[in-house]
Amino acid sequence: MAKKKEKAAAKEETVQAVEGELEDEEVADDNSPEAYALTGDYRTDYNEICKRSELAPILLKQRGQSPASLGTEPAEGVPTTYTTKDKYEYLKPCVEVEQDDDNKDSIKSFYIKGWKVSTGILNVLNLAAPQTLTTISFWRCGLDREALHIIVNMLSKVAIRSVSLDGNPECAGHFHLLLSEDCTISSLSLRSNKISCTDVALFSAALSTNKSLTNLSLHNNSIEDEGAQHLARGLRMNRTLLTLNLSGNKLTDVGTKALSEILTSLTLSHEEIVARRKLISENKSALATDDPPTTPGGRTKDRPGSNSRTGSHTALDKKGKGGASGKGNKKQDKMEKPGTKDGRKSDMGNKGKDDKRKGAADAKKGNIKKGTAGKKYQEEKEQEPEVVEFSNPLLESNMSEKEGKIVVPGNYALTCLNLNNNAIDDNGITYLYKALHFQENSTMKRGIKGLLRLTLKNNRYDNESRYYTELVDIMTRRDPFYEQPLIEEDQSNITAQT
16 A cells, blocks of 8 residues: 555656646746737837847837928928938948838838848847838848748738848849749849849749739849740749849840740740640639529529420510510509509609619710719719739630640730840840830730830940831830930020020
């Protein structure tokens, strides 16, 4: 008996020890940075998470605004031309933040410039990121692959729209991780990252299926003709990207030809034809399932069919009376029509319906009479924005079909292309001219214009060549921001006046 009591006491001691250890772990977990519940005040959350992470908090600084955006007059005695700063203040690490318009305790953007960001601070920024955050910028912060994974984790939790990672070349081969399936980025800047053709291949593969990115800047990288061909393949099936900046790279006529070809028409590959047929069959099956199931007698589950085979519903619509023979039930008609107090029939309900139908028909035809209702309708119609929607490129109607090859319209979604500071020669100008000439003379859907802005400064082409002159004429007509240069007389008058 004594031995049994000793064993039971030993078991109780071990159980109590294990429970004590679990309680200690729970207490420790409650004080961990991951267990912290955000309060909505970004500064409080940021400092508390830094404290729990045992990190010295980096200074949070309000981002400076231009005088035009401030909208307030300076106080008396405050200089308006300059402000004094402490010595070396610009060299101290800080996180510049912009407050949210609706919630002043939260932020909508933060900017980090010119100092190496540790993974610890990145984890703090990730855990403290509020739902109001829409813009993040890391300029020359020494980011590596691990740091990029933390940023990707932040993007999966918060719907961030604008991302700038300029000057972080160690991440060059991993930027494709930003374009995940649940990506919400609409503007992405990857300037000065030494992105090579191999790096851009993975990025272009992710770009082909992306549905959110509209603005992409790859300025000042190491993208050559092979990289431009990868981007062209990525843009074959992409109908979201509107602006592409490839200035300051190493493109020649070969890369320019690849980009020009996708602006005209696309000859589908075997894999794309198979995918096209699959999508078409899926759409047909979806349309078939949307219709109510019918039976051989013409009945549906929701509505029984007619007992007559002569089409009684058609006769009813033509004669406007119940029954196939046109003889209706007069008693039933009298009971259905509402009457007045003196027993006379009332036409108010039908009159109101007729007026509404007449007004809708007039509005549809454009025969709006003068009056407040007509003016309001016309104003709303004029102010209504024209929404351009692009369907799946594989579902576009055929432009031609020869020898089993299907040709569909090219990428008309891209509206702005920047090719400044490359090595494009006269042949590249010829390819671009043919592409723009094709777009200008092709029949597009309403609201779709194709490429509207093209910049080609500091390349190797001849400014007086025929195709360059004609390309300038085309873009002058298409560019909505084109400004007519001053003629020599105006310039001479301006110089004389000055």
